[in-house]
Amino acid sequence: MGFIWDTLIVNPMINVMIVMEQLLFGSFGLAIVAFTILVRVATLPLTLRQLHSSRRMQELTPRIQEIQKKYKDPKRRQEETMKLYREAGVNPLGCLGPMIIQFPIWFALYRVLTLTVGGTPETVAGLSHRLYNVSLIQDAVPLPTTFLWLDLGRQDTTYILVILVGITTWLQTKLSMASATAPQSAQTQQTNKMLLWMMPAMFAWFTLTVPSGLALYWTVTNIIGIVMNYFVYGWHRKDWRDIFRPGQPATDGPRPTRSAPAAAALTDGERATPTSKRPARSGGSDTRTNDEQPGSKRKDRRGGGGPGTPPARSRRVPGGDRDP
Amino acid sequence: MLALATALALLAAGCGRIAKPLGWAAPVAEGDQLFVSLDHGAITAVSAADPPQPLWHFPQKDTRVSLTVKDGDNQSNPKAEKLKLEGIYGDPAATAGMVYITAYSGHVVAINRADGTGKWAAQLPGRIIGGALAEGGRVYAATNRGELFSLAADSGFVQWRRHVAGGVWSTPLLVNGLVVIAGMDGSVSAYDADGNRHWRERPAARGIAAALTLADGRLYAASFDQRVYALDPTTGKTLWRSAAADNWLWTPPVVSGGLVYAGSLDGTLYAFDAAAGDTIKWQHDLGEMLRSRPVVVNGTVIAGATDGRLLGFQAADGTPLWEQAASGLPSEPNAPRGDLYAALLARQNAVYFITERSRGNDSLYVFDVSARTVREVKLQ
Incomplete structure (x- = not known):
């Protein structure tokens, strides 16, 4: 298994990385930056699917909470929840699929970096079986380990990378959390608050103990994540200073949950117009008007995002009757 | 969520420890x-x-x-x-x-x-x-x-x-009063004691990591381009280059009895003809990387594979003579254990060597070539 993993994934990635190093003026630091961007671009469709799916799940949270309050019978509760998912065109595992597909790529990239930026003579010997017999690649050995002020195989003693990793991790975590437009339980809020500070602190601490080449990778991948979150979650339509205001969602209020066709439309490349005049639902309320019954051809747009958008009409939870 | 994030972060950091030289x-x-x-x-x-x-x-x-x-x-x-x-x-x-x-x-x-x-x-x-x-x-x-x-x-x-x-x-190696040094760009240069360069040649296409060897009036270099080079020690000009090996040549060349021995990272021990070099006189696959410089003792080439095995070959024709198995078994307490990276040292019918395990034990292995027995000698 390890042999297949190395032969099919890790070794090709190492060789591509070294080709990039050769093409980018013999700089392994630039190769790390370029390779990280390349891999993130290659997995962009999966990442976007994951982000959109995750966002739609967040939008459904109030309605799921209402179902949980309304129905005591677990079986009924599950049925209603699944029905809600079906109507909204959301697969509850939808965000997991792309993530699971991406995991091997990230692990491989991580392995590539640990194998190449190690910088010790021992790691060079270990590369001998992994490099293709191509002059461009073989000529690169031993790989250069310096980039800007960094020795890529060593910790950054200037603490600049520590600060960069901390800030970018905080920003990425903040942007993805603040996008949770649905009301959150106190426990979730508490967890998010803890994550917001714990993750940057942890990664900043790790930066002190890992090769700076890895910390460089963390910084670059965080920056790409920040840019994606910024656009996917609608932060670009807001004042950037809102990011630093506590408890600010990406949009001014909770977005309406889409009807199934609308959700489908969004899946096909997010074609729905964000400027729809359709009123957004007020958060927490979850009753449905007749014109939004399942099967209605009227499409709910991803409105509600713009400043000044009036509150949405509430709508009933599909399925009607309540448990006694 | 919190647990997952923590686990991933710990995994990320744990996998990325700085390699210790x-x-x-x-x-x-x-x-x-x-x-x-x-x-x-x-x-x-x-x-x-x-x-x-x-x-x-x-x-x-x-x-x-x-x-x-x-x-x-x-x-x-x-x-x-x-x-x-x-x-x-x-x-x-x-x-x-x-x-x-x-x-x-x-x-x-x-x-x-x-x-x-x-x-x-x-x-x-x-x-x-x-x-x-x-x-x-x-x-x-x-x-x-x-x-x-x-x-x-x-x-x-x-x-x-x-x-x-x-x-x-x-x-650096002293050759005819000059300090000769090989580079990872495949070059070989000679400097006098005052730092004046006398010659510089680039015989190899890739790096020369191993030490140079001076023997029989020639300078030998083993390169990552999978070849051994014989150089004129006074000018640095290439006299011959060997046939290509199967991977980087990692060990310094060892010259004895008209043959040049060198080991590759694919685990092959090569014997090249010292007169011409383009002829591989014999070769043997050791089954593991060969990172330790071999030695020649009493007409036997002794090579150590990275898994700690010592192997003996007839120097002239490569006939396999014996193999001292590496072992982790309690039933073989004297067999060498651990990874063998350091070069072997031949001295008075004995071969001294250290493995990563013996280093951890503060000990040294001594192999008696005649008796073909290994002792682990504690040095603390």
Whole structure:
């Protein structure tokens, strides 16, 4: 298994990385930056699917909470929840699929970096079986380990990378959390608050103990994540200073949950117009008007995002009757 | 969610630990002493008696040595500082009264042979992977940044420094009064004691990491381009280049009986014809990487695979003679164990070697070539 993993994934990635190093003026630091961007671009469709799916799940949270309050019978509760998912065109595992597909790529990239930026003579010997017999690649050995002020195989003693990793991790975590437009339980809020500070602190601490080449990778991948979150979650339509205001969602209020066709439309490349005049639902309320019954051809747009958008009409939870 | 994030973060950090430079310095014999790097970044002097007895260790816990050079610059008022040496890759260089070691941390250290006290230490910019050459009151060492340094043997001060290649892993070698050094760009250069370059050639297409070998009036170099080169020692011109091996040639060439032996990282031991080189006289696959320099003892080539096995071949024709199995089995307590990276040392019908395991045990393996038995000798 390890042999297949190395032969099919890790070794090709190492060789591509070294080709990039050769093409980018013999700089392994630039190769790390370029390779990280390349891999993130290659997995962009999966990442976007994951982000959109995750966002739609967040939008459904109030309605799921209402179902949980309304129905005591677990079986009924599950049925209603699944029905809600079906109507909204959301697969509850939808965000997991792309993530699971991406995991091997990230692990491989991580392995590539640990194998190449190690910088010790021992790691060079270990590369001998992994490099293709191509002059461009073989000529690169031993790989250069310096980039800007960094020795890529060593910790950054200037603490600049520590600060960069901390800030970018905080920003990425903040942007993805603040996008949770649905009301959150106190426990979730508490967890998010803890994550917001714990993750940057942890990664900043790790930066002190890992090769700076890895910390460089963390910084670059965080920056790409920040840019994606910024656009996917609608932060670009807001004042950037809102990011630093506590408890600010990406949009001014909770977005309406889409009807199934609308959700489908969004899946096909997010074609729905964000400027729809359709009123957004007020958060927490979850009753449905007749014109939004399942099967209605009227499409709910991803409105509600713009400043000044009036509150949405509430709508009933599909399925009607309540448990006694 | 919190647990998952924490687990992923810990995994990310745990997988990315900084690789520790372990070093692979070989045991070296000089007079009645052996010098062995048992700890990473440390050296032990051992009496060459039977059984070998430890004489001293360097550095000790609180050892302080006068740091005469810092980052390549001479210190006007050198202070005694605590040394933090990293792995020792180059073989120690011993003279009548001193032994000189180089460390991956960039240090060159002069140690008194008599008592193991440090005389001076010079910290050069970059990493040092090759060993030192002590000759004519000077100590020469080169760094992975491609600089060759000449240090005064008595004080440690830098006499001169020259940029010789893109990077250097090899050990300087004295050839006809010149200091010859190979580079990771495939070049070989010769400098006199004053730092004047006499010649520079680039015989190999890729790096020459292993030390050069001078034998039978020729200079031999083994390269990552999978070939051995025979050079004219007075001009550096290539006399011949060998047929291609199956992977990088990692070990220094060993010349004996009209053959040149070299080991590849694919685990193949090659014997090339020293007269022409383009003929592979014989070759054997050891089944594991070959990173340890072989030795020739009484007409037998002895090679050590990285898994700790020693193998003997008839030097002339490559006939396999015996194999000393590596073992982790309690039933074979004397079989060598652990990864073997350091070169073998042949001395008086015995082969001395260390593995990563023996280093951890502060011990040295001694292989009796006649009896074909291995002993593990504790040195603490």
